[in-house]
Amino acid sequence: MSTLKLIARHKNFNGFLERYQHDSDTTHSIMTFSIFRPSNANAKQPTPVLYWLSGLTCTDENFATKAGAFEYADALGISVVIPDTSPRGKSVPDHENFALGQGASFYVNATQNPWDFNYQMYDYITKELPQLIDNNFPVTDEKSIMGHSMGGHGALMIGLKNSNQYQSISAFAPIVNPCQTPWGKAAFNTYLGPQADKWEEYDSLSCLSSAARKIPILIHQGLGDEFYPNEVNPEIFVEKAKRLHFPISYCPVKDYDHSYYFISSFIKEHFDFHAKYLK
């Protein structure tokens, strides 16, 4: 179990936003994450945890500074954990394409050289990070997961593959079938190799069929989104989820784009949604 090093702390609404670094055994690199700790959280009153997975090029700071989320997290008594989108550092492989390498892990366990040594983000998000959070902060074992774009893919995929570990899933403008969309195909080819049958296990559309539980899902999609429907196309996912009787709510919203202005406009609805399942 690695040691957490506090690198920043800001009073925010009534709670604190803290930023930590640690040596990760999983990604063989220094990882950074942020955590919002609501004002009512303490050892006698632990809180559930909502994980946020960010999109391409983001760090843990984009959501923290731009989403306007912590007013609601504080009011509802939910801790929010925001991991980075990939391992980083001089020794970590990178790529000139913004949609590959650092800032673009796609939350998979890479199998291809030179990515496989560091890019084990699926294991980091599902195992090492929650264990660190559970051991270092006053939290219950109830957790949910949400994300945006590449992080919407991550949230849906991880929540469906571990539907008994998460209470609920939500996504803003998610990539839902990366096996078929341009950024997703490039990433999966790079991290998982050219055999497309190895990609399915990380494709949310496929994961719907194998989920152990019909986990509740909420998705918002801006209809003015510059990446819709070429990269982010939730309708195909929503149709299949409904066919399989998942409790899913889909909210297409006119004029909103792919930015954090869209996220901040609906983040309260996502907190209210998760709060129903995080007791």
Place this chain on the structure above:
Amino acid sequence: MSTLKLIARHKNFNGFLERYQHDSDTTHSIMTFSIFRPSNANAKQPTPVLYWLSGLTCTDENFATKAGAFEYADALGISVVIPDTSPRGKSVPDHENFALGQGASFYVNATQNPWDFNYQMYDYITKELPQLIDNNFPVTDEKSIMGHSMGGHGALMIGLKNSNQYQSISAFAPIVNPCQTPWGKAAFNTYLGPQADKWEEYDSLSCLSSAARKIPILIHQGLGDEFYPNEVNPEIFVEKAKRLHFPISYCPVKDYDHSYYFISSFIKEHFDFHAKYLK
């Protein structure tokens, strides 16, 4: 009257955040500003306007992305105008010190060469910009002003010097007597020359004595602010304002720092304050 060029538009809560550029006759440069237009604003239903002045190094985008303000602006039906903190461009003088030159106008009309040709921000904020807003958007003639740090200085100074043109003033961690604090003295010396008696007209502490009207004022100050009390020290201003019977509320708040996390935590209170005076 210069022509506005729309350079970005984002649906945000129920309104739109728009970003414009125009050739400024006042600053002899291209100026950029953002405006939030609430959903209920139209020619038949014009709204009052709240001006936000940002701090050192900011552009019009910092407040727009980080303050979490537009939920409240939309609900209250208030347009929000966010100017840049200085003229910018290759032909505009700059300085290696972040607290001078581009991003650091201190909202004065410079009198010293080479600054005086472009750095006429007092006239830009009080004359050219409001005229542009009045002529291009569905707004009433009711306006208020607020700001942060250097922009808190700007809001207090401009609001006091024009107390019949603004309904109310508010500030987060404002510089209140730039004649006496390090950043302020360096800026005033640079823009206004070494004669300190020429500085008084832009010092909020001095402007309190000459204000035509006892305009309502609200100030928040984080007590964990890294620039308090060396650069931002509202107490001396608050004491004098109370002595002169201004209706002023001062809220020192424990642990909050100088960041936008502090601003976002209290921005709702500032909107509610201004809404009382903006009918």
